[in-house]
Amino acid sequence: MERNPQLNAAGELQHLLSIEGLPPGILTQILDTAESFVGVTEREVKKVPLLRGKSVFNLFFEPSTRTRTTFEIAAKRLSADVINLNIAVSSQSKGESLLDTVANLSAMQADIFVVRHNSSGAPFLIARHVKPHEHVVNAGDGRHAHPTQGLLDLFTIRHYKKDFSRLTVAIIGDVLHSRVARSLIHGLTTLGAPQVRVIGPQTLLPMGVEALGVKVFHDMREGLRDCDVVVMLRLQSERMKGALLPSAQEYFKHYGLTLDKLSLARPDAIVMHPGPMNRGVEIDSSVADGPHSVILPQVTFGIAVRMAVMSIVAGN
Amino acid sequence: MKLPDAENLCQQLVAELAPRLGPKSAMIGLYTGGAWLAERLHGLLALSTPLGLMDIAFYRDDYHEQGLHHDPKRTKIPFDVTGRELLLVDDVLYTGRTVRAAMNELFDFGRPASITLVVLADRGGRQLPICAQYCGARVEVPAGMRLRLKRSPDGKLALALEAKGGA
Numbered sequence: 001m002e003r004n005p006q007l008n009a010a011g012e013l014q015h016l017l018s019i020e021g022l023p024p025g026i027l028t029q030i031l032d033t034a035e036s037f038v039g040v041t042e043r044e045v046k047k048v049p050l051l052r053g054k055s056v057f058n059l060f061f062e063p064s065t066r067t068r069t070t071f072e073i074a075a076k077r078l079s080a081d082v083i084n085l086n087i088a089v090s091s092q093s094k095g096e097s098l099l100d101t102v103a104n105l106s107a108m109q110a111d112i113f114v115v116r117h118n119s120s121g122a123p124f125l126i127a128r129h130v131k132p133h134e135h136v137v138n139a140g141d142g143r144h145a146h147p148t149q150g151l152l153d154l155f156t157i158r159h160y161k162k163d164f165s166r167l168t169v170a171i172i173g174d175v176l177h178s179r180v181a182r183s184l185i186h187g188l189t190t191l192g193a194p195q196v197r198v199i200g201p202q203t204l205l206p207m208g209v210e211a212l213g214v215k216v217f218h219d220m221r222e223g224l225r226d227c228d229v230v231v232m233l234r235l236q237s238e239r240m241k242g243a244l245l246p247s248a249q250e251y252f253k254h255y256g257l258t259l260d261k262l263s264l265a266r267p268d269a270i271v272m273h274p275g276p277m278n279r280g281v282e283i284d285s286s287v288a289d290g291p292h293s294v295i296l297p298q299v300t301f302g303i304a305v306r307m308a309v310m311s312i313v314a315g316n
Numbered sequence: 317m318k319l320p321d322a323e324n325l326c327q328q329l330v331a332e333l334a335p336r337l338g339p340k341s342a343m344i345g346l347y348t349g350g351a352w353l354a355e356r357l358h359g360l361l362a363l364s365t366p367l368g369l370m371d372i373a374f375y376r377d378d379y380h381e382q383g384l385h386h387d388p389k390r391t392k393i394p395f396d397v398t399g400r401e402l403l404l405v406d407d408v409l410y411t412g413r414t415v416r417a418a419m420n421e422l423f424d425f426g427r428p429a430s431i432t433l434v435v436l437a438d439r440g441g442r443q444l445p446i447c448a449q450y451c452g453a454r455v456e457v458p459a460g461m462r463l464r465l466k467r468s469p470d471g472k473l474a475l476a477l478e479a480k481g482g483a
């Protein structure tokens with residue numbers, strides 16, 4: 001059997017490419033380590049010396065502000081040097097290949113590559129070609145995976161709900177195009193959440209999504225009933241241009257989260273969103289800013305989770 | 317080989333520390349054994365400042381060789397360390413590297429007036445210029461063995477020798 005490309009010979013995390021295929025022990029190790037880093041982000045000097053002298057290259061082949069910024073903050077709080085490369089507008093546009101770009105950066109003594117790419121699998125390709133002391137962290141590849149977002153979602157759920165063993169989680173919206181949804185579903189099933197639901201119109205749910213171990217609903221009211229956790233996905237406006245959806249108003253009517261629909265979930269349900277939000281499209285402002293919303297804590301926890309991932313891979 | 321009784325050493329440390337405490341005194345225990353000892357001493361000395369607990373995992377000097385292997389606990393210091401007379405508590409003093417890491421972490425919280433090191437046992441073998449101001453006992457440890465503090469379910473503390481590399 002071929003070894004999981006994310007793990008080293010000792011079974012430790014060498015690269016973080018996808019939540020799929022990671023054993024529960026490693027997911028728990030990341031969440032526990034992140035818990036300790038939350039403490040670091042709350043004190044006077046928000047820095048620890050773990051990655052002193054290490055270089056973290058943020059390779060963003062696809063634009064992103066939030067994810068790049070949180071990786072940058074996380075690396076800086078670990079005392080690493082951070083180099084941001086917005087490749088969409090540099091060497092790639094001059095025709096350099098992905099592996100040539102990485103080889104050049106490697107010659108500049110890189111230790112961690114944080115990679116976002118619009119092609120699924122690009123971080124895997126890089127991970128196969130880097131030197132043994134170099135580590136790759138996937139910051140989102142195509143429609144495939146966004147493991148640190150999935151991990152911060154898991155961290156947020158565990159923070160508010162303590163454990164996964166009795167939870168009903170609903171993931172709502174454009175599951176088809178969402179790497180966030182895919183990563184979270186794998187994480188939840190690995191950590192033993194008994195019921196994961198996906199809710200959305202037929203056109204925005206992947207064919208055969210049930211095979212991931214989820215229950216499918218097309219009626220949002222039915223799907224929200226007794227949920228502990230509600231995860232809203234961003235509806236990308238370009239979807240409206242194709243034949244997938246009639247209009248934003250129509251979508252909001254059926255799949256937008258309002259206080260009225262949320263009242264069907266459990267009274268202590270939490271509402272999450274990976275951002276950026278489209279208010280009035282997938283979520284109403286009264287919910288986004290309401291007492292059930294944990295959308296901003298998600299961002300804060302995201303820094304601690306990324307610190308945990310980078311400090312674990314760089315030490316292995 | 318007979319090890320000193322940890323409970324007696326606790327009482328002895330309490331007797332030595334009690335007359336030295338002042339209004340600015342505060343205590344911090346190092347996970348895991350040092351935290352148990354600190355919980356005990358903190359209660360017996362009736363310190364009014366709440367106890368701080370620290371895991372030095374993010375400050376270890378062997379990270380580049382060892383990585384982050386155990387699941388670190390969260391450091392919690394529920395008071396402002398600036399201006400405090402700190403009692404830093406660990407179970408066993410050996411190379412001194414843990415204490416070095418702990419002092420580095422402490423200064424990321426503020427500037428204490430002083431740090432005093434309190435340990436239950438000193439097994440020698442220092443690799444850094446560090447010594448404990450309060451030490452329960454000196455203990456000879458055979459090569460290849462590790463001296464650890466254990467806590468039984470009823471809360472009783474005891475020193476134990478175990479083979480290196482064991483859990």
